[in-house]
Amino acid sequence: MNNRKKTALIIGGGVAGMEAAIKIGNAGYQVLIVEKEPQLGGALNKLYSSFPRWENPQDLVDDKVKKIEKCSAIKTMLNTVVTSAERKEKTFIVNLDSASVSEQVEVDAVVLATGFEMFDASVYGEYGYGAFENVYNSLEFEDQLKAMAGKDKSELPQVVAFFKCVGSRDRSKGFPYCSKICCMYTAKQAGVMKDLNPDAKCFVFYMDYRATGKEYEEFVRSVIEEKHVRYVRGRPAKVLPENGKLMIRAEDTLMGVPVEVAADMIVLASAIVPNAKTGELAEMFAAKTDQYGFIEYDSKNPVQAGERVFFAGACGFAVESLGAQHQGAAAAADVVALFNQD
Amino acid sequence: MHNTADFYHVLRIDQTSNSLREEIKEHCHTDIEMCLECGKCSGGCSNAHIFDITPRKIIQLIKIGEEAKLLKMDALWSCVACQLCVDRCPSSINIPKIMDYMREKAYKQCVPATRPNVELFHELMLGSIKQYGRVAEALMTVQFNIKSKQYTKDAEMGIKMFFKGKLNPLPSRIKNVQQVRRMFRNIPAQREG
Numbered sequence: 001m002n003n004r005k006k007t008a009l010i011i012g013g014g015v016a017g018m019e020a021a022i023k024i025g026n027a028g029y030q031v032l033i034v035e036k037e038p039q040l041g042g043a044l045n046k047l048y049s050s051f052p053r054w055e056n057p058q059d060l061v062d063d064k065v066k067k068i069e070k071c072s073a074i075k076t077m078l079n080t081v082v083t084s085a086e087r088k089e090k091t092f093i094v095n096l097d098s099a100s101v102s103e104q105v106e107v108d109a110v111v112l113a114t115g116f117e118m119f120d121a122s123v124y125g126e127y128g129y130g131a132f133e134n135v136y137n138s139l140e141f142e143d144q145l146k147a148m149a150g151k152d153k154s155e156l157p158q159v160v161a162f163f164k165c166v167g168s169r170d171r172s173k174g175f176p177y178c179s180k181i182c183c184m185y186t187a188k189q190a191g192v193m194k195d196l197n198p199d200a201k202c203f204v205f206y207m208d209y210r211a212t213g214k215e216y217e218e219f220v221r222s223v224i225e226e227k228h229v230r231y232v233r234g235r236p237a238k239v240l241p242e243n244g245k246l247m248i249r250a251e252d253t254l255m256g257v258p259v260e261v262a263a264d265m266i267v268l269a270s271a272i273v274p275n276a277k278t279g280e281l282a283e284m285f286a287a288k289t290d291q292y293g294f295i296e297y298d299s300k301n302p303v304q305a306g307e308r309v310f311f312a313g314a315c316g317f318a319v320e321s322l323g324a325q326h327q328g329a330a331a332a333a334d335v336v337a338l339f340n341q342d
Numbered sequence: 343m344h345n346t347a348d349f350y351h352v353l354r355i356d357q358t359s360n361s362l363r364e365e366i367k368e369h370c371h372t373d374i375e376m377c378l379e380c381g382k383c384s385g386g387c388s389n390a391h392i393f394d395i396t397p398r399k400i401i402q403l404i405k406i407g408e409e410a411k412l413l414k415m416d417a418l419w420s421c422v423a424c425q426l427c428v429d430r431c432p433s434s435i436n437i438p439k440i441m442d443y444m445r446e447k448a449y450k451q452c453v454p455a456t457r458p459n460v461e462l463f464h465e466l467m468l469g470s471i472k473q474y475g476r477v478a479e480a481l482m483t484v485q486f487n488i489k490s491k492q493y494t495k496d497a498e499m500g501i502k503m504f505f506k507g508k509l510n511p512l513p514s515r516i517k518n519v520q521q522v523r524r525m526f527r528n529i530p531a532q533r534e535g
Binding site: 165237 | 381433
């Protein structure tokens with residue numbers, strides 16, 4: 001045995017990866033975070049607000065980054081990707097690549113935390129994503145919200161429609177699953193829109209709203225009751241540009257009548273799919289993936305994907321930042337227990 | 343607006359039958375239990391504005407086994423099978439195929455079509471195919487307009503089309519019409535009673 005300190009490699013510096021890093025680092029083991037972007041924070045960096053407490057996600061990112069900087073056991077490599085890995089008994093020899101250097105490291109456990117992407121909604125010709133102006137997916141809309149903040153009401157959209165289940169729960173597009181977090185972030189986005197422009201009309205087209213978390217039901221109800229966002233039960237059928245607006249046609253399935261909305265902006269809650277690199281990385285570390293490419297969990301251990309390989313966050317399945325932190329902490333606990341036993 | 347008395351009555355859903363749903367699964371290879379009740383079919387239906395019962399409701403009626411209502415509905419004859427509903431359906435439920443099946447069923451059970459001359463049109467069209475192996479458009483139009491007493495309906499357009507060479511007044515026969523006729527012979531008698 002060499003005297004090298006036990007090291008955990010965290011792939012992905014989003015909220016799940018950061019949480020895992022902090023817990024492992026503070027338990028006394030070495031941590032190496034590899035992040036392909038120029039900063040830590042992952043998807044949270046893109047968000048304007050969070051549910052269910054209307055907090056600024058940047059505060060959470062800043063808090064985690066501060067903790068990481070304070071912990072001398074954690075090394076962060078930004079703008080860096082994992083190019084290959086080789087298992088050697090109880091360690092992995094991993095090759096890393098960044099713009100400036102290529103590096104080889106030896107690590108004793110791996111936490112995959114590669115996060116998610118949004119499925120490409122342009123597959124739906126009827127919604128005009130990528131073809132019409134002012135049709136955004138939900139992540140892009142967070143950017144829009146950032147840009148809108150501080151502007152005068154008159155410059156903001158007056159009618160905004162949110163489509164839920166775009167891709168999700170659509171077997172014809174290959175995603176029979178529910179993406180789990182869209183109900184909540186859509187409620188949040190519609191609520192923020194109303195805060196920014198109380199005169200705006202916000203419509204959420206839904207099939208169901210699924211608010212199964214602490215304070216979640218109350219959150220959605222408050223968006224409807226206090227912020228006056230209108231929920232319309234039905235999946236929009238088509239969008240057509242008409243006199244500079246986007247004309248939406250749907251059925252109000254509770255009334256059984258067709259409804260139309262002339263919107264200034266449309267937000268598509270696109271299905272959550274695993275980050276494109278997830279499959280490649282899973283293969284490198286012999287982690288199982290499911291039919292959609294998410295990391296598959298072990299029934300006996302929900303954060304384990306293989307021998308000395310763990311995972312956390314949305315690379316396993318769509319998850320909100322709270323759940324991502326839970327999973328990051330759980331993966332860290334497994335890594336620490338493993339290192340203690342070695 | 344609808345007359346609320348038409349539909350606002352208590353349905354004993356414990357006493358409904360699954361047989362129509364099963365029948366459709368077997369004949370149309372489409373499982374309506376996959377329906378998410380999202381209404382995307384009805385919202386985008388190209389003819390919903392003239393439908394008495396919209397596609398989502400048709401699926402619901404199948405679920406509760408309301409066959410009589412389905413066979414009598416006007417939508418059966420105003421659906422143009424444009425396929426928009428099945429194209430957009432998240433569960434790929436083949437509504438046009440179900441409509442086809444229900445139309446056939448209505449015909450077999452002698453439930454009259456709600457639109458005029460529907461049966462006459464279908465009979466003439468199939469008759470033309472049986473005789474020539476294809477639809478003889480000009481001849482069939484004339485036959486249809488005479489039998490439906492709309493003597494001058496397409497005369498003006500027909501003449502224009504003729505002079506532009508778009509309409510052949512003489513029916514042409516395909517090479518091997520016997521093959522088509524054999525297909526017709528293989529179909530058993532369609533109508534009950």
